[in-house]
Amino acid sequence: MFAFMLILSLAQSAPSAGEKVTPLKPRTNPGSWFPQDSYPKQASDEHAAGHVSIELDVDATGKPTACRVTVSSGFASLDDHTCRIAMKNGRYTPKRVNGLAVPTKTFIRNVIWRQP
Numbered sequence: 001m002f003a004f005m006l007i008l009s010l011a012q013s014a015p016s017a018g019e020k021v022t023p024l025k026p027r028t029n030p031g032s033w034f035p036q037d038s039y040p041k042q043a044s045d046e047h048a049a050g051h052v053s054i055e056l057d058v059d060a061t062g063k064p065t066a067c068r069v070t071v072s073s074g075f076a077s078l079d080d081h082t083c084r085i086a087m088k089n090g091r092y093t094p095k096r097v098n099g100l101a102v103p104t105k106t107f108i109r110n111v112i113w114r115q116p
Contacts, residue, residue, distance in 0.1 A: 024095040033089035048075035052082040052093040060101040062092040
């Protein structure tokens with residue numbers, strides 16, 4: 001069985017004076033986005049392990065629209081797979097400014113992959 005750890009932090013810009021801001025937040029526990037059976041076969045074949053840090057862009061509906069690896073595991077198979085899973089499974093309650101949903105960015109840091 002492989003183990004991984006997900007540490008989530010939300011990147012929020014400081015609101016302007018008088019703005020009412022509701023921060024972006026995950027709809028579900030981000031750890032659940034990466035089920036234990038999601039370790040990629042290619043990474044297993046490569047004996048790949050490590051941590052991947054990614055940055056997601058999230059649209060006004062709460063759906064990820066882009067993913068960038070900010071810290072690589074050193075294995076493209078893990079890096080690419082981390083973005084694929086975050087894009088597929090990540091859903092958010094969007095950030096709101098004065099009641100209007102707005103696109104924003106969030107950071108998912110240190111998705112740690114270990115061999116099964």
